[in-house]
Every structure is written in structure tokens, then in C-alpha cells.
Amino acid sequence: MKTVQTILGQLTDPKTIMAEIRETLRTIDPEFFDAEVKYLSAASNLEKELGNSITPSVGEFLAAKEEEFASEIIYIGWQGFQLNMDIFHAPINAIMLRGDYEELHRERRLGTLPMAKKARNTINAFYEVLREKYRDKLDLTEDITGFYSYLQTAGYKIAHYFGFRLADQFLPYVIPGYVDDSVNTGYYRRTLQEYLDIDIDRLEK
Numbered sequence: 001m002k003t004v005q006t007i008l009g010q011l012t013d014p015k016t017i018m019a020e021i022r023e024t025l026r027t028i029d030p031e032f033f034d035a036e037v038k039y040l041s042a043a044s045n046l047e048k049e050l051g052n053s054i055t056p057s058v059g060e061f062l063a064a065k066e067e068e069f070a071s072e073i074i075y076i077g078w079q080g081f082q083l084n085m086d087i088f089h090a091p092i093n094a095i096m097l098r099g100d101y102e103e104l105h106r107e108r109r110l111g112t113l114p115m116a117k118k119a120r121n122t123i124n125a126f127y128e129v130l131r132e133k134y135r136d137k138l139d140l141t142e143d144i145t146g147f148y149s150y151l152q153t154a155g156y157k158i159a160h161y162f163g164f165r166l167a168d169q170f171l172p173y174v175i176p177g178y179v180d181d182s183v184n185t186g187y188y189r190r191t192l193q194e195y196l197d198i199d200i201d202r203l204e205k
Contacts, residue, residue: 014063014070021073021155029154029198039147046140054134056126064122065144069151071116073159076105080163085171087184094184097191105160154196161192161200 010016025032047058056064083104086093096104110116130138168180193200 042143084167
């Protein structure tokens with residue numbers, strides 16, 4: 001049996017989470033390719049221009065961006081899982097699926113996540129040095145910022161939906177009498193697919 005730390009690592013490793021979310025978006029969103037290409041080019045150019053000549057380094061900055069986003073994705077995925085469970089115990093909670101996405105994700109709490117806060121400190125320190133000593137290089141970060149803005153727009157919503165769907169599959173093992181609510185799941189799938197204009201059904205097969 002795998003140790004707790006091994007399992008936790010698989011669930012929370014930023015590089016694994018980023019690889020999964022990027023693979024997911026490649027599968028369902030044709031617009032992702034261009035955003036990713038711009039990001040990779042910007043990251044490469046930033047590394048060539050500054051590399052380890054700045055502290056925090058470019059590598060530390062990019063890793064911190066991954067860690068911040070991965071922490072947020074874990075949190076939002078858990079919100080989806082928890083909402084599914086809440087709806088089972090009190091069906092009136094399904095009204096949340098008809099509300100604002102930011103409220104659905106409880107995004108107001110993102111700033112309090114310990115791992116995200118730690119990563120944000122590195123990001124802020126990088127930008128502070130960049131503004132003080134390498135202001136002419138600030139534009140090299142624009143496509144990196146744009147990439148993560150894109151990831152937040154689509155990734156947050158997909159992570160919440162995946163958490164919700166994971167609960168559909170997992171909760172029968174741990175909650176006696178649990179059955180997934182196909183009406184609410186179907187509604188959530190359709191509205192999210194229409195909102196993002198992406199083919200979520202491809203991930204259900």
C-alpha cells in the first residue's frame with residue numbers, strides 16, 4: 001500500500017497538475033494552442049535575457065507561477081467535490097450551480113491559501129527587482145501573465161467541474177445511499193460547455 005505522502009504528492013504536485021490541466025485544455029479547447037506557444041516563447045526569452053542574473057531567478061519565478069496556480073486549482077476542485085456532497089445532503093444547494101462562477105468557486109478565499117501565498121511572495125519579489133533594475137524587460141512577462149489569465153478563466157471552471165464529477169464517482173464508496181444526480185450534473189455540463197464554448201463531452205468518454 002502506498003504511503004500517505006506518496007498519494008498526497010500525486011494529488012498536489014504542481015508539475016503534475018500543470019501537465020494534466022494543459023493536456024486537458026489541448027484536448028477540449030482549440031484556442032489553447034496559441035496561448036501555450038506564446039507562453040513557451042515568452043518563458044524561453046525571459047530565461048535567455050535574465051536567467052540566474054536576477055534574484056529570484058527566472059526559473060524560480062516560473063516555478064512559483066505554477067505553484068500558485070496549482071494551489072488554486074486544488075482548492076477549486078475541492079469546492080466542486082464538496083458542492084456535490086452538499087447537494088446530496090441538501091438538494092436546495094443545487095441553486096449554487098445557477099449562480100456566479102466566482103461565488104461558486106469561492107474565489108474570495110484564494111488569497112488565503114498558504115501554498116499560494118508562499119508562491120506569490122516569490123512572484124512579487126521577482127517583479128519588484130524587475131521594476132527596479134530591469135524595467136526594460138517587463139514586457140517579456142506579458143505573455144506569461146496572459147497565459148495564466150487564460151488558465152484562470154478556463155482552468156478554474158474546469159477544475160470545479162472535475163471535482164464535482166469526481167464526487168459522482170467516488171462518493172458511492174464512502175456515503176451509504178449516495179447516488180449521483182444526473183439532472184444537476186447534466187445541467188452543469190451543458191451550461192459550462194456553452195459558457196466556455198469548449199467540448200467538455202470529449203473528456204467524458
